[in-house]
Amino acid sequence: MGEFELIRHYFAAAACAQAAEGVVLGIGDDCALLDVPVGEQLAVSTDTLVAGVHFPADANGRLLGQRALAVSVSDLAAMGATPLAFTLALTLPDVCTDWLADFTAGLDSMARHCGVRLIGGDTTRGPLSMTLTVFGRVPSGQALTRSGARAGDLLCVGGPLGNAAGALPFVLGERAAQEGAAELLAHYWTPSPQLALGQVLRGLATAALDISDGLLADCGHIASASGVALIVEEGRLPLSAALRACVGEQNARQLALGGGDDYVLAFTLPTEKLDALRASGQPVYVIGRVEAGQGVHLQDAEGRTIKPPLSGYQHFGSQCD
Structure with a gap:
């Protein structure tokens, strides 16, 4: 042919x-x-x-x-x-x-x-x-970008994190199917672009992107483009029951922070806009906040800064001289 x-x-x-x-x-x-x-x-x-x-x-x-x-x-x-x-x-x-x-x-x-x-x-x-x-x-003029986040905004995501990363061992045949695996595999093979959420966020969110390389890595793009610091609160990460069942609580948090292929939206939102967004019926999970400063910082339940075990995926981790 x-x-x-x-x-x-x-x-x-x-x-x-x-x-x-x-x-x-x-x-x-x-x-x-x-x-x-x-x-x-x-x-x-x-x-x-x-x-x-x-x-x-x-x-x-x-x-x-x-x-x-x-x-x-x-x-x-x-x-x-x-x-x-x-x-x-x-x-x-x-x-x-x-x-x-x-x-x-x-x-x-x-x-x-x-x-x-x-x-x-x-x-x-x-x-x-x-x-x-x-x-x-x-x-015109209403597109969401990465560069509008402001100190005082909330940091939010549009759904559970880490499901696709949790599916990877099943995709590669490294683990046998178990309870919860089907849900994770569905998220990996059939992600659903959050088009309705993105359109509702016009005029509400100050910055946005979709999570493809991991939450922390992608939030770094917002922090850099906006000239602010993003604070991620580990205890507020939305985790599915399927992910917890397959990898356990601690591993689920690690995958939510550094695993890729989530394809849910991460966005910053003025506090006063939260009720309007929730009234729209679109999914919203507050996972942190925006502060003056730079970079992305992970905090535990006591507000202490902790070092994440995974930071996200990069195609070129090192450069030739």
């Missing part, structure tokens, strides 16, 4: 590749054309996922399709954007029709769940990897 036949059969024919509001021209030309309403801005983000780094090389195609798009759309949620479209650049070692059918089905399922359309991309031969670029729209 040639490249263009592959695109026509598996991707151009998918439900998520059909016409939609805001997509003037999709797959089939040199460029796609998007229509952004007057008074709105285009939000754009790109993610690359590589076999053996971001997922096992033998990953189920359907699960991988779901996950690949979800983690990319999560960036739109972090900006408070409404999803519009995405492109996919897929590199394959060979053409396996069964795997492609499964991958496309998973991709299409997540696309429909998120309300986003496939508008183009590329396919090529090589080690398995995929690069997705997502496009969204947000009212």
